[in-house]
Amino acid sequence: MWLFKLFLRAISCLTLEVGVWSAQALEMSVGKIPYLEAVNGSTVVLPCTYFSCIGIQNLYFNWQFNDNGTMQKVCESVIPSEGVVPKVSIFRDRVEFVGKNHENNISILLWNITFEDGGLYTCFGRNPKEKDKNHSAIFHLIVVDELRVVDNSLTIMIASAVGGAIALLMGFMLLKNFTLFVLSKMEEKNKECLVSSSGIDNTENGLSGSKAESKATPKKK
């Protein structure tokens, strides 16, 4: 997996060498799953890493929060070179730079999130080595209430509803069988009556006739 990643990167870098300067050299990534659902009050990591084929020098990066359309800077810094832990300016409460540029990691930590913290976060990078082109990746933080458990109980409710429906159906089938049983008992009585009242030929006709009736009755229900 790791080797495959390296291989892909090598290929993308190769394309850069073959292609023109305008090819994307810097890559910002918020990971394969660019969103997170977290309960209010919890502490979350907003992941971001960068990658550059040609290496970085004084890489400028920041995190921005899209607050109703206006971009608010969460933090920013300049990374002199790879591996150096940069000094990061933080403009928002409860934010900590935890990536420490370790393996190009510029993730941040959000302490004790509130519902206002939910939204889109942009991890932005610009590498002077590649003509100051802008690169970014967006991470979506979804803050949910603890009452999210309601969803679970909803599933339970649905499950029990389905179970109930099945039970009802089984009950209905039992009832149907019982009805059929009663009907057959009645049939037997009818048969007795028929036997006593008329001949054997009539009995057979009458029996098949009432059988068809009893089969048709539940279908009507």
Ligand SMILES: *[C@@H]1O[C@H](CO)[C@@H](O)[C@H](O)[C@H]1NC(C)=O
């Ligand atoms: C999350 O929000 C709910 C409703 O606003 C509140 O009752 C609860 O205390 C909050 N939880 C935390 C851990 O802040």
Ligand SMILES: *[C@@H]1O[C@H](CO)[C@@H](O)[C@H](O)[C@H]1NC(C)=O
């Ligand atoms: C954000 O958007 C909501 C709904 O679109 C609006 O009611 C609210 O006033 C906006 N807040 C700000 C600070 O613009």
Ligand SMILES: *[C@@H]1O[C@H](CO)[C@@H](O)[C@H](O)[C@H]1NC(C)=O
């Ligand atoms: C987060 O909440 C806990 C418990 O309420 C508190 O002790 C801690 O100081 C808070 N952290 C920040 C960074 O606000």
Ligand SMILES: *[C@@H]1O[C@H](CO)[C@@H](O)[C@H](O)[C@H]1NC(C)=O
């Ligand atoms: C980046 O650092 C954070 C905090 O230490 C960690 O949770 C995350 O897994 C790291 N990401 C990568 C890709 O190493």
Ligand SMILES: *[C@@H]1O[C@H](CO)[C@@H](O)[C@H](O)[C@H]1NC(C)=O
């Ligand atoms: C890059 O982003 C900056 C804001 O950080 C903006 O002023 C500039 O116009 C952008 N450049 C390009 C080429 O998009």
